[in-house]
Amino acid sequence: MDHLDQLEAQSIYIFREAFARLKKIALLWSLGKDSNVMIWLARKAFFGRMPFPALHVDTGKKFAEMYRFRDHYGKEWDLDLRVEPCPPIDAVDPTLPPAARSAARKTEGLKMALGKYGFDGLIAGIRRDEEATRAKERVFSPRGLEGNWDVRDQPPEFWDHFNASPPQGAHLRIHPILHWTEADIWAYTKRENIPIIPLYLSQNGKRYRSLGDQDITNPVHSTASSIDEILIELEQTKVPERAGRALDHETEDAFERLRVAGYL
């Protein structure tokens, strides 16, 4: 078994645990490279078709290429796709800096979707190497009744035994690719020939490393126009993956405040 085989086997194990131990789960599909790998892994875990919904909490501000991707592969992969809108920006905490406030809309949209469907588990494609606060996450991560994350009181989690009993009305976040890195995602995408949105590849000297809303995501300078070239670039770079995400840099703790409130 090589490195990617090991990552894949671990993720499949997590998917099957979530499906076995929770009543009503959904996968959060942001349309980005990480959640596309997740869907692929779910299809591997369940032998072809993902047996729970793909939930897209739509800010309405994604790139056109992303919407096209969603509509095409939602059908081709036979997904039970649920698109849920976010509330208007006025409904969101005005004390947050602009980009964080915009991202917080998504958290509100997520809460509304949770209330609508009553999911007890949401599968999210966050990774430990992305961002320091995400490094502290559990694989099965309990959320409070308000969808909030209590970083100070996380249950122990070891030997692939997960805490799968959220209190009544609360839900769990499940993180099947928490142990993957950005380079792992690309190497696996290439090996498995998983479709990607072309915005990740260089055009006119720039590409997106991470795709969020149009107004708060910026491309990085790059000449990488294939996955192989992206992998070489990642070997060299010391620029963090989310450098193009404006919300990470507004204040020291903006990201943590968002996560405590229930952001991914």
Add this chain to the structure above:
Amino acid sequence: MNMIVTPTSPATPNGTTRPQVRIVIVGHVDHGKSTLVGRLLHETGSLPDGKLEMLKAVSARRGMPFEWSFLLDALQTERDQGITIDTTQIRFRTNSRDIVLIDAPGHAEFLRNMITGASQADGAVLIIDALEGVRDQTRRHGYLLHLLGVKQVAVVVNKMDRVDFSADRFKAISDEISAHLNGLGVKPTAVIPISARDGDGVAERTDRIGWYEGPTVVEALDRLEPARPLEALALRLPVQAIYKFDDRRIVAGRIESGSLVAGDEIVIMPAGKIAKIKTVESWPVTPVAGRQGAGRSVGITLDRELFIERGDIIAHAGTAPRETRRLRARIFWLHDKPLAKGDQLLVRCGPKESRATVVAIEKAVDPGELSSSENKAIGRNHVGEIDISLSNPIATDPYTENPRTGRLVIEVSGRIAGGGLVLSVDAGQRAVPVDIVPVESALRPDERSARYQHNGAVVWLTGLPASGKSTLAKALERRLFTNGGSPILLDGDTLRAGLNSDLGFTATDRSENIRRLAEVATHLARNGHIAIVAAVSPAREDRATARRIADTAFREIHVATPAGVCEERDPKGHYKKARAGALASFTGIGNDYEKPEAAELVIDTSKRTVAEAADEIEQMLKTTGVLFDELVDLAANI
């Protein structure tokens, strides 16, 4: 914001071919873990551009001197409290290894986080302050590394600058910690004097530690070996789930040890059923040929329909794990309330779960104390050895024979409260029938159902004595037979006269009585007959067992005739005898009958005739797919 990415140069060897080793850094609070991590990242050139400058600027803005540990303290809460509260994972490279560094908190308050971090590690660095020496949390972490199965441990003696780089001080600490770890069966791979703040001993042997001849921290990390999958051990495939998404019935799980290939003879524990692997299923290409080894998440199909459930363990005949209802374990305890004899728990062994009772507590100690005093209960953050009695049999191995399946976790109120190693298991009551190979019927199920106009089923009538179970069972038998079906009556009392004549009326014997009834009935149902079971079967758990055995063929009918009516009927005179005290263990006059909560049908025979009741049963069997609808529908369509 636009960031400049360094122009590409010839590719270095790609990350997937270098061994990846996961390291945890543990030790007493404030002995310098975060500082060492910050320094390691700097020395190995692993910091993102701008990170160091950003943190230096933050420090200046807050009027504090820069500390290496700030690199990890990305959370506001940490900076406020000055302690690392959770595990963080950081990646960097040594000459020949990709290191994933898990920084685990040293504060006793966060032992659960230390365990969460350390349980994922292939190796550990145990850090000790040269001035303070070995402290309680140093010892506790050493003990937990042993319990978590982390065998490669490097010790670093930090803050050597605070003891003027004294070789004598270093030797005293080195001797003390080596003795402690050796006592636990852990041999340190190196003991290294360092100053994480100044850099001595981290990547370089500086003049100030010129007397030291061993490896630096970076060199010691470079020598660690990644965990190897346990392919050389006996096959253990714990079942996570059975999937029936299409016409395949796939048994899914991760191979914890050993390997398997299509065609293998397997035994399913704890029941001991035998089968052959028909195919190994996958996606997008299926089936897959070739041997599948430890670490793989797989799906297999079998050559026969057997009842299998989540938590069963698939093994090879001859090397199966032991079935047990009782085991001894060495555990660590994280729950606020101490663990005491008699406590009821939930034990998980892989995907298998069972309710359990603590039968005895031995050797409860605080692993942080020098002289450990033994207690009757295991307190929070303490360790101990316990005997556990399990309400469901489980299949497991002692951890010395299989480190993956020989460990368990304990849950209290749905939250993980402890974990540990299986030291020994009591042999199960049942011998493993390794040389039994069931013979398949010559007839297919659909051949029989075409003749009988019904599918096989287990119709289970439960209720108080004299509630009317046997009367209803006989009426149903007659009616099904008249319609061309193949009903077979299994009466509890009748079977007690023969097959079950060795059983009495204790709870254990009653459970075994029900298990045998269910096995026989299920065998009949699999062969297309409708087995009608009439048995008091008062225990809900026993009926749940019957339902598990018969699986989708099970139809439960609660004959809910009021107790007063039953006692008045008393055709066998049992109530009368029991009232006179001449019939011990009689269900009916006590409150020991546990009503079904989700029976397919409930019938009160005091309110309807036998024929009406039989109609209701027939209707239920039609709506639940046992009896085929009459052919009138077909005729109507002509």
